[in-house]
Structures are given as structure tokens and as C-alpha cells.
Amino acid sequence: MKIVTVVGARPQFVKAAAVSNVLREKHGEILVHTGQHYDENLSDVFFDELDIPRPNYNLGIGSGSQAWQIAEIMKAIEQVLVNEKPSCTLVYGDTNSTLATALVSARLNIPIAHIEAGPRGGDKQNPEEQNRIVTDHLSTWLFCNTAAAAQNLKAEGLVSGTHVVGDVMCDAMMRFSRKVEGMPAHMLRSKVEPLFGTWAHFPETWYLATIHRAENTSHGDTLIQILGALDRLDKPVIFPVHPRTQKLIKEPERYTNILFARPTGYLETIYLLKNAIGVITDSGGLMRESYMLRVPCTTVFNATANSETLTGNWNALTRPRTEDILAKVYRKNIELDNHPNFYGDGHAAERIRDELQTG
């Protein structure tokens, strides 16, 4: 099958690292990078570290308002699809690059394969939720990472084309965490670069934090509440900062417990996560990864589309208020023996490859 795969944002590069090379064993793949993420630390570093095939097209779209970005990606993707005439397009997750590709593919009558179909957070004002819903309803192949995601699709009347294959992020985690274990810690630590000034030393124990959702970064006060909590935690907090968040951080020197870092590549992120005593995040990917590695997670968000991570209180949701965040991070109710494997066996990509061959 000739497949046009479209990626654009950081988590999609990790997913492509798990899928592209496996897909190419039985299919022809054209890889398109929309340029939604373009900073070296948000894009190139992933291609370099993870052995992802070089994109055949880089559309160089960049940042703008949500509508502008979606429209620009749609115009550019239309040209690619008209030129390439693929048998299907393949998209990941819930970004604007995913939605734009799905809309254009549907208009051109090109079947869509959606990897990570079916998660629902229940909040239709959330842009990612909108992207997920529209993409799922336009797709021919709905590859779900969990049984719960398939149930969500069934509740919306989507049954045919649904396949529970496991989580391609689990594929990536299994493959690359072995690589991280074989790398010297000093090499990984040297790639975690301070964002503002220098650090006196690399901490012995730490929490890992990432905050980038529009909901948490649109109002300065929300971010101040979150930073206030991180600053009061009992151990240092390593915080790789998304450029969107960086713009809002005022007087970083005030936060003496927070080690602000430039965005980290995948291998460094896995190292920081594996060795963290806890994670504070609003990233759907990081909350699943912390569950996979049995690291307690606190999610600064009112809902999660990855509700399985709440099992055994391994993940806990909190409002973006300092006291609420601290109370959740220090919770004592994690059930160590209650930790089912939701994400499969690390072979999701093979199932997707084979289903596309027969389907």
C-alpha cells in the first residue's frame, strides 16, 4: 500500500519512531512533516536520536492562530496528496496537523488510518478533544491503544474499522528505554541544558515537570499558581520548558527550587522520568509514560483522555492551584499492587502494519 504519513508535533515524532520503519517492511511510506513544531529541540533532535526516516516533505507551516495553522496545513497537504495519490493517509493523535490532514483526506476520498483513535476527555472546548472527535469520525481504520478507547468509539457508533492494537508509545518506550539504560548517566545529564543562567549542580533526586497546555498557559495567574507549587516541593523540580510556556515565565530567579531546562529530547526525557520521584504534568503522553514506568503522576488538568492512568491512584488530577497541587503530589493512597498493563506488549506497530495489508 502507498501510505502518506503526516506528523507535525513532538509526540508524533516519537510515535513515528515506533511505526515508520515497521510500516516500511510491507508498505511504501511517504513521510510529511507539517512544520507545526520547528524549533530544533522540539523537532530535529527527535529525528536525530530516534532513527526516524527523513521526511520526504517539510511543509514549514510554523505557528499562528489555531485556525490559521489548520488552514495553512490543509492547503499544503492538499498539494502533497494530489501529487502522491496515496492509497491511504496515516495520522497520529490529536494535534492540528492530525485534524487538517483528516479533513483534506476526507474531501479527496482518501481513506484515513488514525493511530491513537478513541481517547475522550469529555471537554469539547479542549482543542485536542475536538481534533480527536473529528478525526475519528472521518477515519476508516481506528487503531486504539486501549480497550477503553474502543469502548468510547462504540458509544459514538464507531465499530467497524476499530482495532485494539496497543500503544505505539509503549513500543517506543520498550525499545528506547533499553537504549537509555545502556547510556552513561553523565552523557544524558549533559544534554539537559539550563534554560535561564546555570545550575549549581545536577540534583541527586528530583521531580519532573512539564506544563504546556493552552488552558494552563493562557493566563499568567494560572502558571504562577503552578510554579508556586513546584517551588514549594520537598525536592528540586526539573522543568523542561515548552516555548509557549517560556514566554509567560516572569522572574525565573524567584523560583529557587525549580531547575528550568530547555525542552529535552526523547532519550533524556525517559532518563529524567525513570529516575524521578514523581511527575507533575499536563501532557497526555507523559502521563501514560509515567504510568508505564510506575512513576506517580499528578496531572494539572480538569479531565484526562487517559483515564486508565488514574487506576490505583498512580495518576491524580488537580486544579491549577498551589495548595491543591501540593496535596495531590503528597498523596499517600497509591496502590502499588493495582497496576494493570493497559498499553500492550510493545508490538502495536506490527499489528497496524499487518492490518493495513489485509484491510
Ligand code: UD1
Ligand atoms: C501541540 C498540540 C498538543 C501536543 C503538543 C506537543 C495542537 C492543538 N496541540 O501543542 O496536542 O500535546 O503540540 O508538544 O495541535 N512554538 C515554538 N516553537 C515550536 C513550536 C511552537 O516557539 O517549534 C510556540 C509558538 O509560540 C506556538 C506555541 O508554541 O504558538 C504553541 O505551539 P502549537 O504547535 O500551536 O501547540 P502546542 O502547545 O505545542
